[in-house]
Amino acid sequence: MTFEPKQTTERVLALAALVVAALGPVIFNDYWVDAILTQVFIVGIAAASLIFLAAYGGMISLAQTALMGSAGFMIGNMVTVGEGGGESKGLTLGWDPTLSLVLALIGTTLLGMIFGAVASRSFGIYFLMITLTFSVITFYFVGQVTIVSGFSGIGGIDRYTPGFVGDIVTDRYRLYYIALGVALGVYALIRYVGRTPFGVSLQGIRDEHVRMTSLGYVVPLHRMLAFGFAAFLASLAGILLVWWQGQIAPGDVGLGATIDLLIVAVIGGLGRIEGAWIGALAFIVINNYIRDSWLTELLDTLRIGGSFNTIIGVVFLLIVVLSPDGLMGLWDRAWSTVRRPRGGSGVTVASPAQHG
């Protein structure tokens, strides 16, 4: 076995990150644990579902936010109680939380398969546009259909968690470790699926879908199933999200939220799954610390006006202009620059941007 300095470095870094994450509540203050890191894990899972489709399937999906939100709306409608102590909107079915959890996961996966079936014969930029319409349609659906949500959304969902999850309203560390565990599970699952025959043929479709068709693979079916799998991952993120913020509203699936998730994935890098959580960390830290900083004051003094969104837009613009495959791409490129003088083989990265 040859010594791979890049791989070794990455493993050491990953292990260190894991140790830090496991000791999170000891190292960081409560604000960081609850508001930042838990959110990073959750948003990272959603971004990972997007990156999975991009890196393994060559599909840039803008429907992941909608699917994530759908899971939240489903569980919100199922678990909350209407009359007698409940104040929530929605259907307020008051079902058993464990059953609701399972149904929300299955329901979102099925919804993802329907979306996938409609979009599965479209490629590249067409796929992106079609999934964007799914996302916007979901937003208007939950906004208009008042019996399932309406404009103000559903609240108080975090009080109805399954027994094995326990109380997450007062015990926030519990939610932190659940989110961490699910995030690790999702990462492992994606790596595993990528190596199964299904995952390998999916990558074949990414690179040469015409050739795969002539080899006898049913391309639309593969892409639909991949979309369904990604919807399942997104639904996990959605359920954690409603537990974390306690409520779900149409704004969580709006165009802004959709673009935010895409920004997270692009900052991290669309080629590698790890990028999801790195992008989420970068985005959420920027989100928390630039909102009222010298940068927003700079906008005022320059008389440009605008808020945090202008800054995040400019940051996003700079990233796509300078490094389209994000921070992970920057990392990979840095290593291949270091290695090139010694005549190494260089690093090959699956970059969906070239297959889009």
Added chain:
Amino acid sequence: MQRPLRLFGRVLLAAGIGFVLLYILVIAEPPPEFGGNWRTTSFGSALDDWHSFTRTLLNGLTAAGLLFIVASGFSLIFGLMRVVNMAHGSFYLLGGYIAYEVQQDMTGQGFTLVGSEVNTWEWVFPALVAVAVIGAVGLIVQQVFLRWNQGQELRQALITIAISVILADQVIAHFNDGIAVSVTWPGWTERLVELPLLGIDYSVARLVVLFLGLAVGASLWAWLHRTRTGMVIRAGVDDQQMTSALGVNIQLTFAIAFIVGSALAAFGGVVGASQGAVASGQDGQWLLNSLVVVIIGGMGSLLGAAAGSLLYGLVFAFSAVYLPTTGNDCCTQYSIVVTFVLLALVLAVRPHGLFGREA
């Protein structure tokens, strides 16, 4: 195995469309005094209430006119340059706000501007300013951000998304906090005319929208099919490299097409702001509208944009009125689902849209 399945699908589709037409024309019933069933709609069928039917039809057509103005610009840019301009909705929004500001300055009336105090020029000039400004913005975006990365479709889409994020925030910062504003139609449009043959009164302003849509369509057609620039654009849509190899300055053509496409978004914004209002957040809605139209109609085709607008506009108008209205919760609020069904059906039969070609 595939063929009988496809035949079954086609039969099912035809039966579905047939049922919807029958429902609108015959089956639907006006609301009874109490309750209602699956046949109950706001006005009943076309046989029950012919006037409401024609009015809905005209509403659909005028909506299609506005849709076409906006979406044809989107389609033009995509067809020639393969750029999905995600900032198209922002251009729409910005166009509406600029026209509003200019009109307010011209008339000096402040918020309570009534139609009778606005003459035609006071509508046309703000529209021209908005069109010119957004055309220039489009040119800058194209030259600075899109010219050097031609062919990288995803990267270009991401760049325009970033621009739309910035523009959406800047609109809130500089235009009335992003609160809904309306451009005022000139006074002579603020009345109803009785339409011959149909026997209904209909708003002149809406007919003007329909006329503007048709005028934009006709001018675009004449431009693309009867002038040299149009010829070059069509050649560029078919084969970009070959066209530039023949000595045509394709970069100049790209710039022109981007200016025209952006200007159409702004013009649509002015018309939309006159017809209803523009408000912060509508950029997403108009991006959706443009996307749906070009996905249905087929991307980069003028005919496709027209067909997509017509289909989408009609489905939108009819689903708001002819879905059953049983009880408080059903069913007109589900009209957005009909849009999704339309999209899914068209893509199931023709993956590249009605008039689209393989990319």
